[in-house]
Amino acid sequence: MGNGRPGCPSFRELMALMDGELAEDLRRKVEEHLESCARCRSIVDSQQRMEQSWRDAFEAPPESGFRRMRKEVMQRDGSSSGSRLLRFGLPVAAALIAALIGLRLFVPGVGGLLGTESPSVSAARRAEETMATTRDESGAAEQAPAGAAGGEIEETAEYAQQQVDTTAITSAEPAEVAAHREPGPSGIDDVPTDATESVSRTGREDADLAVQTGAGEAPAPEEAEEEVDQSFMGAGSGGGAAGCVTVSESVDVSSEDESAGLGEAAPEMTSLEVGQEESAPMSCPPESVWVSQETARQPGEDSLDAAAAYGMGLALVEKDEDAADSTARVRSSISHDGTIAGSAAQWDSTFMLHLTFDSAGGVSSDREQLLDSLAGGWRDSLQGLHADTTVTLTLQRILELVGLP
C-alpha cells in the first residue's frame, strides 16, 4: 500500500489528513512534510480536485420527483406497527369482510393489510434468519413498485425477501438483542446499534457484528488487515501488544515517532504496515479484536493489555473464545459535536491518552497536566482500576471514569 517512497507518508495517511481525521501529532508531521514535498502535495491536490469535481457534478432532481415520492410514502397505511392496526383496524376490517362477503365480493388486499407482525414477533423471526425481513417490510416492498418506475415488481419482491432487517438497530429489549446473537456473517443490520449497550453488559463483542453488508466476502482477511494497519495513526499511539505480535512492534515505532521526524518513522511505518498486512493473518490470533472502550471495561474481564490505538477510540483487547470471527465496532461515545464542553477546542473527546498503572494500582499518564486541568482528581478516581499495565483511553472515557459529565 503506500506510495512506495521512503520518507513520505502513506496514501492512507495523506487521505486521513485530507479528511481531517489524523490525530494532532501526526497531522502536524504530515502537514510539515507536505510543505516540502511536491509529490505528496500533488497527490493530495489531485485527489481533492477529483473528488470535488465529482461532488459538484451532482444534479439534483426536480421537486416533482420528490413530491411523487412523498405521496407514495405517505399514502401507505401499513402504519408503524402491526399491533396498532390489529387493535384499531381489525374490527373495521372484520366488518368490511362481513359486508363484502354479504355482497359476494372477494377482498384480496385485506390479508396484506393485516399481514403485519408485532415487533416482538418480528424480532423472534429475525433471530431465525440470517438475512431477515419482517413481513410488513416485504409487504411494503411488494407494494412499493406500484409507484416506482419500471415494471420491476418481481424483482422488488424477490429482493425484499432477502433484505437485511434494518429495523434491528432500533431499540431492542434484551430478549430481542439476545435473539440477534447468531453466529456467522449476518449482515450489518442484524444487531441493533444500541445493542452495544447490551454487548457491553455481557462484556464481549458479538460474533455477528460482522462487517459484511451483504457482500458475502470473507470477514477473516479483512479483519486481519483492519486490526493491524492503523498503528500509524494517532497521537502518541502506544502500540501495545495484546496477543498480536505484529502489533506490538508498533510500540517502538510510535514512541520513536514522538521524537523522530516523520522521515525516520515513515519507512518503518510503511514497511511495518506492509509487514503487518502480510503476516497479519498468521501472526495475529483471531481472538484479538478491536472493541469499543465500553466493551473492554467490564468487571471480570482481563484488564486491557497495552492498546495499539490511534486518535479514534479503539483498543485492542483479548476477548472471549466464543466470538471467533468478530470484528469490532467503535461505539461513538462522544457528544454530537465531538467536543467536550468547557475544554479547549483543541482537545476533542476522541483524543487518546495513556494511563500507566503500577503494581499497586497507582496511575500516571503521558498527559498529566492535561488531566490535571480537565479531569481533576483523576489519580484518586482511577486508582486501582488496573494494575501493572498501560491502557489507552479516549479523553471522553477518562472523564466518564472520573465521574465528570
Place this chain on the structure above:
Amino acid sequence: MLLAVLLMSAAAETPEERELIERARKGDREAFGEIVKMYQNRVFRLARRMSRSDDDAWDITQDAFIRAMDAMERFDPQYRFFTWMYRIVVNLAINRTEKRKRRGEVRFVEEYDGEGSQVVEDQALERAAAEELAEAVKRAVGRLSPPLRAVFVLRVDQGLSYSEISETLDIAMGTVMSRLSRAREAVRESVSGLLGPESAREGG
C-alpha cells in the same frame, strides 16, 4: 491547504429535528412527513450515488422512507437519525446491486484484488477538465463493489466522518479506513485509465 468541504449531512440534530423525530416515533404521521421532507434530498443523493440510475434511486429512496416509517416506533433516539436512515438506504442499494451481481449483470473491483495498488500520480489527472474528471469518477465509483462504494460515497459525497461511517455501516473503524483507502486507490486508477493513455503510472 485543506479544503473545507461543504458537508451535507447533519452532524447534530437541531431541537426541531429531535422534536419531529420524537413525535414520529409516537406515530405522528405528519411529523414523519416533515422528516421525509428534511431528509429527502440527502437520501436521494445517497441512493443515486449508490445506484446506477435515477429510477433505481427513486425506488431506493421510496423504499427507505417506507421502511423508516414502519420502523420508526422502534428507533432509539439516543442514536443519530441520519445514520439510521443512511444505513437503510445503503442496505437497500447493496441488496439491489447484489441481485444484479448474482445475475452476472455487473462486475466490480473487489476488495481483495491482489496487492494494494500503487498510488497513481498522474499528469492526465491533473490536466483533465472538471466535467471530464467528474464523469470518469462517476464511472469508476460505479465499478466499485458495494461495500467499497458505500464507504467512498459516505465519506466523499456525504462528508461523514470516519466514526460516523463506522456507526452508519456498523463496521469497525479499521474497516472504514481500509475500504476507503482501497476505494480511493481503485477510483484513482480507473480514472487515470479512463482519461487517456498519456497517464503516467508511478512505479513502485
